[in-house]
Amino acid sequence: MNRFSALNRPALINELKENEYDVLIIGGGVTGAGIALDAATRGMKTALFEMKDFAWGTSSRSTKLIHGGLRYLKQFELGLVREVGTERAIVHQNARHIVLPEKMLLPIVEGGSLGGFMTSMGLWVYDFLAGVDDDEKRKMLSKDKTLASEPLLRKDIVKGGGLYFEYRSDDARLTIEIVKKAVEQGALCLNYSKVIKFLYKNNKIEGLVFEDTLTGIQHEVKAKRIINATGPWVDKVRKIDEEKLNGKKLHLTKGVHLVIPYEKLPLQQSVYFDVENDSRMIFAIPRGKITYVGTTDTNYSGKTGHPQTTLADVEYVLEAVNFMFPQNKITVEDVVSSWAGLRPLIHEEGKDPSELSRKDEIFLSDNGLVSIAGGKLTGYRKMAERVMDLVVQQIEKAHPDLDFPDRCQTKNVRVSGGDFESQEALFQYIEKKQGECTQIQAPPAIIKDLVFKYGTNTDIIIERAFEIYPETDDPVRRLHLAEVWYGVHFEMCHSLSDYLIRRTGRLYFERPELEKLYPFLADVMGEILQWTEEEKEKQLKDFEKSYAEVLDFC
Numbered sequence: 001m002n003r004f005s006a007l008n009r010p011a012l013i014n015e016l017k018e019n020e021y022d023v024l025i026i027g028g029g030v031t032g033a034g035i036a037l038d039a040a041t042r043g044m045k046t047a048l049f050e051m052k053d054f055a056w057g058t059s060s061r062s063t064k065l066i067h068g069g070l071r072y073l074k075q076f077e078l079g080l081v082r083e084v085g086t087e088r089a090i091v092h093q094n095a096r097h098i099v100l101p102e103k104m105l106l107p108i109v110e111g112g113s114l115g116g117f118m119t120s121m122g123l124w125v126y127d128f129l130a131g132v133d134d135d136e137k138r139k140m141l142s143k144d145k146t147l148a149s150e151p152l153l154r155k156d157i158v159k160g161g162g163l164y165f166e167y168r169s170d171d172a173r174l175t176i177e178i179v180k181k182a183v184e185q186g187a188l189c190l191n192y193s194k195v196i197k198f199l200y201k202n203n204k205i206e207g208l209v210f211e212d213t214l215t216g217i218q219h220e221v222k223a224k225r226i227i228n229a230t231g232p233w234v235d236k237v238r239k240i241d242e243e244k245l246n247g248k249k250l251h252l253t254k255g256v257h258l259v260i261p262y263e264k265l266p267l268q269q270s271v272y273f274d275v276e277n278d279s280r281m282i283f284a285i286p287r288g289k290i291t292y293v294g295t296t297d298t299n300y301s302g303k304t305g306h307p308q309t310t311l312a313d314v315e316y317v318l319e320a321v322n323f324m325f326p327q328n329k330i331t332v333e334d335v336v337s338s339w340a341g342l343r344p345l346i347h348e349e350g351k352d353p354s355e356l357s358r359k360d361e362i363f364l365s366d367n368g369l370v371s372i373a374g375g376k377l378t379g380y381r382k383m384a385e386r387v388m389d390l391v392v393q394q395i396e397k398a399h400p401d402l403d404f405p406d407r408c409q410t411k412n413v414r415v416s417g418g419d420f421e422s423q424e425a426l427f428q429y430i431e432k433k434q435g436e437c438t439q440i441q442a443p444p445a446i447i448k449d450l451v452f453k454y455g456t457n458t459d460i461i462i463e464r465a466f467e468i469y470p471e472t473d474d475p476v477r478r479l480h481l482a483e484v485w486y487g488v489h490f491e492m493c494h495s496l497s498d499y500l501i502r503r504t505g506r507l508y509f510e511r512p513e514l515e516k517l518y519p520f521l522a523d524v525m526g527e528i529l530q531w532t533e534e535e536k537e538k539q540l541k542d543f544e545k546s547y548a549e550v551l552d553f554c
Contacts, residue, residue, distance in 0.1 A: 004183045005489045006529065012188060013212060013219060021045045021223040022404075023391060024208060026195050026237055027230035029059035030171065030377055033178040033189075034384035034410075035229055040185035041409040042388065047221065048187060049210050051194035051233075053498045054179055057305070058231045059377070060172035060502050061341025063257065063283055063295055066091050066099050066378045067166040068130050078129060080359055084378040085130025090411060091378065092167050095174055096420040097455035101136065102168040102285070105150055105271045107324075108160045112274045113281070116140070116160050123162045136165040150268055152325045166270070168285065171377055172502040173453055176491055178380075180416035191492055198226070198241055198369070205241065205368045214494065224399065225391050228371035232304045232342045234363075241369045248361060250373055251347035252304070256313040257294030259337035259508055265291040265321070265328055275320040282320050290336070290509055293321050300342055307340040311553040314338070337511040337550045346374045362387055370394075381410055417455025426451070433458060440465055441475040450483070453504065461486045480517075484524045494529070496522050496543045507546060518543060 001008055023039045025032045028050025039046040050056070068085035092099040106123070108116050123138035139162070146161035147153055179189050192213045199207035199220060207222035228237045235250050270285045284293045296313050311332070318330050346361050360375030360383045370391060375383045385408035392404050420426045430451045434444040442465065450458045464482035472478050487493035487503050496518065501507045506514055519540065526536045 002489060003188065004180055004492050006492050006494050007489065009190075009212075009214070009492075012190060015188060016047060016190070016221050017219050019045065019221075021047050021221065022225070022395060022402075023047075024049065024221060024223040024226045026208075026226065026228050027233070028054040028175075028179065028189065028191060029057055029229070029231050030055070030175045030178065030380040031059075031231065031372065031375065031383055032227075032229035033059075033175050033182060034380040035227055035372075035387055036182035036187045036189060037178055037185065037413065038381075038384040038388045038408055038410050039391075040182050040187040041413060042392065042405045044404055046182070046187040047223075048179070048182070048189040049193040049195055049208075050189075050191045051213070052305075053191045053495070053502055054189070054492070055172040055175035055502050057233070058341050058344065059175045061255075061257075061307075061339045062171045062377050063255070063285075064169055064171050064292075065102075065166055065283070065285075066169045066174075068126060068378065077359070078125075081126065082129040083382055084376055085126065085132075087378050087382055088130065088167055089132075090381065091169075091174075094410075094413060095169075095177060095415045095418045095455075096423060096426050097417055097452055098173045098177065098415075099167045099169045100452075101423070102166050102270055104164055104166045105146070105269055106162045106164065107146055107150075107153055107158050107271065107273055108162070109154070109157045109274060109324075110159060111157070111276075113279065119160075119162050123164050126164065132165065138162055138164040150271055152265070152267060152327060153271070154324055154326055168270070168287070169377075170453070170505055172505065174377075174415070176503065177415035177417055177455070180491070181413065184416060189492075191498075192494060195237070195240070198367070200367065203367060224395050226369055227387060227391065228369055229387075231373070232344045234344060234371050234373040236304070238363065238365065238369065238371055241365050241367055248363065249347050251345045252300045253343045253345060254298050254300040254307050254313075254340055255295035255343060256309045256317065256340045257292050257338060258309075258314060258317050258335050259290050259292045259511070260330060260334055261336055261512075262286060262289050262291050264330060264334050265293075265325065267291055267325075271324070273320075273324045276323045278320075282317065284321065284325075287509065292508075293317055297343075304342065307342050308549065309338040309340045309553055313340070314553050332553070335551065337508050338553075339508055339550065344373050360386070362390060368394075381408075384408070384410070415455075417457040419456045429456070433462060437462060437465070440469045440478065442479060443476065446476065446479055450479070454486070457486075457490070460490065477520075480521065481524055484521055485528060488525065488528045493525070496525060496539045497546055499525065500543060501546060507550060511547070511550065514547065518547070 022044040023046050025035050025048040036048045066088050108119050120140050127137045141161040143160050193210045194213050195208050195210045197209045198205045209220050211218045230237050267286045272283050363371040372387045430448050434447045437447050461482045464485050465478050487499050493499045
């Protein structure tokens with residue numbers, strides 16, 4: 001049985017009810033995914049529950065960079081910079097198809113937060129702490145070379161620049177690939193399964209009750225330990241345990257990103273630049289047909305599941321962009337998509353949002369609930385390691401007959417689809433698949449895009465495309481059919497939004513092309529999942545709401 005197919009959901013739920021687990025994880029973002037993989041690779045019987053879709057929350061709404069947090073040097077968080085800087089290379093090694101090296105230009109400008117000497121020193125320390133390879137170490141540039149590297153920069157204030165390396169990614173795709181790997185290692189991972197209460201024995205948690213939100217049916221599952229890795233919802237889950245939040249609690253901040261057509265902001269490379277008269281910095285990152293820019297950092301107290309981009313957010317980001325790239329005069333009407341996400345930070349009294357630490361912390365309740373919050377996308381693996389080291393000790397203390405590895409096993413575990421020894425091997429694979437697909441007239445650019453999403457699992461999609469050839473004369477449509485089929489059968493897609501937002505990112509990066517495409521995709525998915533006409537109409541309405549929200553600046 002394919003254990004990550006939407007069609008096998010009933011069998012998976014029966015399996016959950018019939019077994020007792022070592023570890024249950026609540027939360028299907030990157031942190032929960034990393035914990036599930038860590039637990040499964042230690043040989044623990046593991047299950048994960050996500051109330052919506054995998055990566056639905058913060059893990060599909062970040063800056064989509066695996067980066068070391070250069071700005072944390074200013075806060076002297078050297079340990080954090082060292083850890084996430086080192087983790088960048090590990091995540092890249094284990095997910096080469098979705099974690100790609102990206103040169104980043106840091107312009108030195110008049111009135112900027114850092115001068116030439118401090119920028120050079122800061123980047124040197126950054127490289128040193130992260131153990132960066134020689135070919136990726138920072139290079140300092142003169143004014144002329146900085147402007148040659150990115151001609152759209154404001155010429156009258158640029159004094160020079162520094163080039164350094166980060167890694168561009170797709171946060172939701174990375175999360176999905178980690179979940180898939182956890183499933184390959186034996187974990188059972190279920191989306192649309194909302195935990196509604198805990199089960200207790202002698203005042204200790206011994207299980208939970210979850211609701212299958214697709215059917216409304218509730219089920220009980222027993223386990224030795226339960227981990228709360230729900231990001232912005234961590235405190236809400238702690239309250240289900242009736243834990244008194246007298247100690248540390250979350251502080252949510254909102255970050256917004258705007259998507260602009262590449263022809264309106266045709267950057268030659270990524271830029272990380274100062275916001276005028278502000279302590280923040282902003283990324284501008286070219287990506288195919290678009291350039292996206294962000295982010296903001298403001299306190300948030302609204303609905304946890306639906307942070308939205310406001311007109312004030314848009315104006316703030318565009319003012320910063322137009323200050324640094326004045327030739328282009330970007331307006332609100334130029335924005336073609338956006339996303340807003342929440343950072344689940346640890347509250348520190350009296351600190352502004354940008355000053356709060358990005359360190360993660362573990363909270364233990366009297367009833368045995370283990371919660372983890374804070375942290376960064378880049379550090380997901382180390383967060384998982386810390387929490388699982390603790391949980392292994394707890395389980396072995398309570399159950400002396402059990403013996404699990406004390407050390408984390410995931411440093412060299414490649415995510416699903418990430419079977420590439422090097423970047424060269426990745427591009428050789430792309431060329432090979434492009435050649436194979438000339439038989440079905442598949443556009444090379446689409447094959448490349450598929451590999452950057454699915455890695456070596458692209459083989460399965462291509463095999464499916466060959467199977468349905470020549471059912472349709474249109475090679476692009478044929479690949480759409482195969483990709484949707486893969487999403488349902490191999491990535492637990494239950495909805496049109498699952499597919500267009502989190503499995504493919506099309507709502508964010510290809511929104512202008514979706515108007516004619518998404519009704520066709522709904523037909524394809526509906527046929528596979530056997531939707532009634534009423535169900536299909538609901539799917540369309542749900543997606544159309546998201547389709548409108550990304551440009552509904554309240």
